[in-house]
Amino acid sequence: MSARAGAAPLPAAVVTTEIGIPSEIWIARQIREMPGLAATLIAWRRNAAPAWGQDIPARLIDAPFAPPRSLLRRAAGRLGDPRALAPTRDAARAIRDAIAQVRPRVILCHFAWNAIPLAAALRDWPEAPPMVLMVHGRDVSALARRKAYRRAVGQALRQCARAVAVGRFQVDLLHAMAREAGVAPPPCAVIPCGAPVALFSAAPAPLRAPGQGARFISVGRLSAEKGVMETLRAFEIVHAAAPDSEWICVGDGPLRARLEAALAASPARAAVRLTGRRSAEEVARLLAGAHVFVQHSTPAGGSIEGFGVSLTEAGAAGLPLVASRLGGIPDQLEHGRNGFLFAPGDVAAQAEAMLILARDEALRRKMGEAAREVAARFDSRLMSARMERLLLEAAGA
Numbered sequence: 001m002s003a004r005a006g007a008a009p010l011p012a013a014v015v016t017t018e019i020g021i022p023s024e025i026w027i028a029r030q031i032r033e034m035p036g037l038a039a040t041l042i043a044w045r046r047n048a049a050p051a052w053g054q055d056i057p058a059r060l061i062d063a064p065f066a067p068p069r070s071l072l073r074r075a076a077g078r079l080g081d082p083r084a085l086a087p088t089r090d091a092a093r094a095i096r097d098a099i100a101q102v103r104p105r106v107i108l109c110h111f112a113w114n115a116i117p118l119a120a121a122l123r124d125w126p127e128a129p130p131m132v133l134m135v136h137g138r139d140v141s142a143l144a145r146r147k148a149y150r151r152a153v154g155q156a157l158r159q160c161a162r163a164v165a166v167g168r169f170q171v172d173l174l175h176a177m178a179r180e181a182g183v184a185p186p187p188c189a190v191i192p193c194g195a196p197v198a199l200f201s202a203a204p205a206p207l208r209a210p211g212q213g214a215r216f217i218s219v220g221r222l223s224a225e226k227g228v229m230e231t232l233r234a235f236e237i238v239h240a241a242a243p244d245s246e247w248i249c250v251g252d253g254p255l256r257a258r259l260e261a262a263l264a265a266s267p268a269r270a271a272v273r274l275t276g277r278r279s280a281e282e283v284a285r286l287l288a289g290a291h292v293f294v295q296h297s298t299p300a301g302g303s304i305e306g307f308g309v310s311l312t313e314a315g316a317a318g319l320p321l322v323a324s325r326l327g328g329i330p331d332q333l334e335h336g337r338n339g340f341l342f343a344p345g346d347v348a349a350q351a352e353a354m355l356i357l358a359r360d361e362a363l364r365r366k367m368g369e370a371a372r373e374v375a376a377r378f379d380s381r382l383m384s385a386r387m388e389r390l391l392l393e394a395a396g397a
Contacts (some may be wrong), residue, residue: 009038010397013104015114017065019043020050021057023221026380027110027191032383036392040102044193051132059101059157063087063094065117080147082155082181087117095121097347099129103186106395107131108387112153113141130161130394134284134387136356137166137327140173142302147180161394163188164387167309167328189390192328194383195312197375199280203233203288205318205368214245214358217319219310220285222253227256227296227324232262232272234296236350239268241280242358247294250286252277258317279386287317291364292357295323298344304361308332315375320367322353332378338371 016027019041031039031294041058044065064201067073067087087095095118099107107122109115115133122128133156144150154177157163163186165171171188178185208214216235216333220226228249235247248273249259256274263269278286287293293314297305302328311321321339323329323344335341342355357364 007036008392008393009036010104010395011104012037012039012391013042013102013107013394014039014211015107015109015118017040017043017111017114017297019053020047022051028056028383029196029380030193030387031056034388034391036101036388037106039337040104040107042098042102043192048134059098061094061098063091065090070286074261077146077148080151082148084148085116090328091117092121092224095154096125100127104129106391108391109133110218111120111136113143113149114182115156115160116152120353121158122159130396131159132162132164132391132394133157133160134164135166135174136189137304137306140170140177140306141299141304141327143358144177145200145394151181153397154178154183155396157181157185158183160186160367162186162390164191164390166190166192167305167331167361170306173355187321189382189386191383191386191390192331192378192386193309193380195309195316195375195378196280196343196381197312197379199317200287200313201372201375202283203317205365206288206291208291208364212231213242213246214354214364215246215248215290215292215355216292217248217250217287217314218294219250219287219313220295222249222251222255224255224300225298226251226253227298227317227344229262230296230298230345231294232259232266233347233348234267234294234308235272236268237348238354239271240359241355242288245269245271247272248275248290249273250275250278250283272377283313287314287319290317292320293319293321293323293353294350294354295321295349296324296344296347297324297329299326305329312378315371318368318372320357320364320371322350322357324350332374334370334374338367338374339348344396361390
């Protein structure tokens with residue numbers, strides 16, 4: 001139920017870089033699950049084949065997202081000067097124009113990189129509504145290796161009424177950026193994106209028939225930070241010890257060709273199925289037919305996962321989780337209760353945990369039941385309700 005039951009929805013703006021990116025479909029879900037807000041999307045561009053957002057009011061900013069490249073800006077960036085990332089006057093005006101058309105009472109800005117030009121545009125603007133920044137992963141990890149970026153985000157925090165992190169560890173990162181920029185950090189809350197638990201928990205908890213091998217499943221982008229190559233190596237170890245085991249890999253991404261080439265030479269190739277990208281409903285069905293969820297997140301390129309949506313989806317389906325101890329994953333995976341954690345890069349430990357669950361069906365079922373209990377805490381409806389209350393408070397409503 002809305003935090004303002006019976007009241008008219010409060011006008012709000014939700015800022016992101018690009019509307020319709022498949023991996024950010026949670027933005028649309030979050031908007032739909034906040035009925036107390038009448039949200040309009042504001043972005044710099046729209047995806048050529050948008051996976052979401054067609055049914056949500058939107059305004060595009062009439063300016064490029066990236067500031068122009070120049071020798072002066074490059075020199076400033078090398079010196080760690082945040083002005084290297086500042087928007088031009090025309091770009092700042094275009095941002096204000098897009099916001100003025102919506103006339104929001106509050107702004108929710110997704111991703112720290114968007115907060116940099118947005119905060120600059122709102123600064124010293126008498127009509128600027130309060131701004132809430134929500135950070136997610138790469139925006140406060142990989143990119144934060146650059147001093148100019150860290151200081152620019154820190155300065156943007158001065159403009160924020162609130163900040164929201166999807167993982168507990170990110171609060172410390174935000175505080176550190178604020179200190180480096182010499183500003184006081186805004187109040188920070190931890191509110192994960194969550195997942196639609198009802199969709200993924202609709203089917204009975206997966207059971208293994210007598211004599212059936214364990215079916216492992218991964219869901220996510222086929223990229224280095226998701227550790228798909230490491231998971232293949234771990235599964236090869238598992239398959240050598242348990243030849244009736246299977247691995248279903250759901251998703252697409254830049255490592256698809258490399259993974260396919262590795263599979264072609266793998267002794268476990270006949271037991272692996274790559275499905276490509278699937279809809280949420282199709283993923284729910286695949287999870288309902290699997291037994292253990294695996295994900296080997298790595299800090300590749302400095303990117304650290306803030307919240308694993310797929311882990312909550314799998315947990316809601318009743319699957320125990322085997323995942324690396326990185327970023328926000330320990331917020332979702334309680335080692336020994338709803339699955340097992342292992343150190344990033346430790347393929348042997350991942351395989352060992354997978355084999356334990358392949359061989360101990362009673363333990364697998366017990367951990368699957370616990371996984372459903374933990375996943376319920378991250379239901380997207382609960383998370384969206386918390387976000388709605390925070391935005392209304394920031395707006396003074």
